[in-house]
Amino acid sequence: MPEDRLSNPEVRVRFAPSPTGYLHVGGLRTALYNCLFARKHHGVFILRIEDTDRTRLVEGAVENLIQSLRWAGLDYDEGPGKDGPYGPYVQSQRLAIYRERADYLLQTDHAYRCFCTSERLEAMRKSIEKSKQSFKYDRTCLGLPESEVVKKVQDGVPYTIRMRVPDHTTVAFCDLVRQDVEINTANIDDQILIKSDGYPTYHMANVVDDHLMQISHVIRGEEWLSSTPKHVLLYRYFGWQPPAFAHLPLLLNPDRSKLSKRQGDVAVEDYRAKGYLSEALVNFVALLGWNPGDDREIFDRSGLVQEFSIERVNKAGAIFNLEKLNWLNEQHLRAKPSGELREWLREMLPDSGAAFSDDYLDHAIRLLRERISFPQDLLRLGSYFFQDPTTYDPEGIRKRWKEDSAAWLATLVSKMETVEAFTSEGLEVIYKEIASSLGVSNSELIHPTRLAISGLAGGPGLFELMEVLGRDTVIRRIRRALAVLSGVG
Ligand code: GLU
DSSP states (O other): OOBOGGGOOOOEEEEOOOOOSSOBHHHHHHHHHHHHHHHHTTOEEEEOBOOOOGGGOOTTHHHHHHHHHHHTTOOOSBBTTBOOTTOOOBGGGOHHHHHHHHHHHHHTTSEEEEOOOHHHHHHHHHHHHHTTOOOOOOOGGGGOOHHHHHHHHHTTOOOEEEEOOOTTOEEEEEETTTEEEEEEGGGOOOOEEEOTTSOBOHHHHHHHHHHHTTOSEEEEEGGGGGGHHHHHHHHHHHTBOOOEEEEEOOEEOTTSSBOOGGGSOOBHHHHHHTTOOHHHHHHHHHTSSBOOSSSOOOOOHHHHHHHOOGGGBOSSOEEOOHHHHHHHHHHHHHTSOHHHHHHHHHHHSGGGGTTSOHHHHHHHHHHHGGGOSSTTHHHHTOGGGTSOOSSOOHHHHHHHOOTTHHHHHHHHHHHHHHOSOOOHHHHHHHHHHHHHHHTOOHHHHHHHHHHHHHSSSOOSOHHHHHHHHOHHHHHHHHHHHHHHHTTOO
């Protein structure tokens, strides 16, 4: 019963993860490219949960996945928890559908029952491994007489259903990234379609669902390329039109090995926990295998939708370069509106920083903005906006605190007490005047002042910082530093 899927010109794509417990950054890229492609073509983006491997089920994995997708701003149109015309979107809830399709393949001789025990298969696998060949089932059960098959089924002997892969046939398909792909079936095993527990394998469920859910384009990682000929054969057996395929390049560590946990984080939630912004991570993974055709690198969501095209996806493996991610994080973070940074800052401050006005926090943010790489840097680098320093950078003391620093700061303090307007411009004038009257350079006054009021040797422009902190705080801090540091230098 051939069904003409192409009568539906709509773009329908899916992200079809197996719920392994977390969203892998490679999965995020696959989801993103699918989502961008759907949005660009005003199509539909589907989330389908491929949970037919019962041995790998992880509690809470689906929720976690959905949460990570939501955090990344990848909202799906059809999928778990959302209505859609082709549900359910969780494969373990669709077993009857796969069973029916497997029966069809049995009836049309494109599949057969296999009663081989796992022990037998294991022994076979081991002996084949020794001869360094890839495993191929020896088709013992393909030759079983029908009467024997019926008897075994009646006796309740467990079995799997295997697809019949034709010998030495070239399966060709067009891949939107890799163009024409041809693979000979010589090395393709008679793939199990239904396992002895009644669950389908990935191949069976994936093909059936892609067809029934009217998927127009299958966009997925390159690791699935070698499975595609099996899928193409299944489409043929069912008399279905296959979707278009696009296999995305592998993600590599900087040493060009396959991206692995051993060399860094691979879970989206780990990046989130470290303070990476979802915009930055999304921007970063967008560039893992795709480029806009020029040297632009910073993209927001709508820019990506506008620019994305499958034609610009490369074949070559994409290197996961953490420095680039860090840079993108800085760019996105520093471009955030003050109000958003302020909210984060309040979350980090004890009691939400009740003692500080919005205005004060905005000033602090203005001075810190160009220095932060992660939201938590607002507090890490700018702690002195919120509390008096209790220690002073020893290296700063060694380099900047001279024998006369205490006396010079005392002179500055008495001037600060009387100056009318405690502003950045006013302070700059005072510093210049006092420096010249003492016969020292401006920096000989600036550095110890900074050390005294922030405890640190570096930071934003001193006069602006002093204005934001305010006269009382500045004077209190300098006095305390004088008490602690007098005699040093
Ligand atoms: N369930 C497969 C995975 O975990 C889906 C592969 C595909 O998109 O066909 O990646």
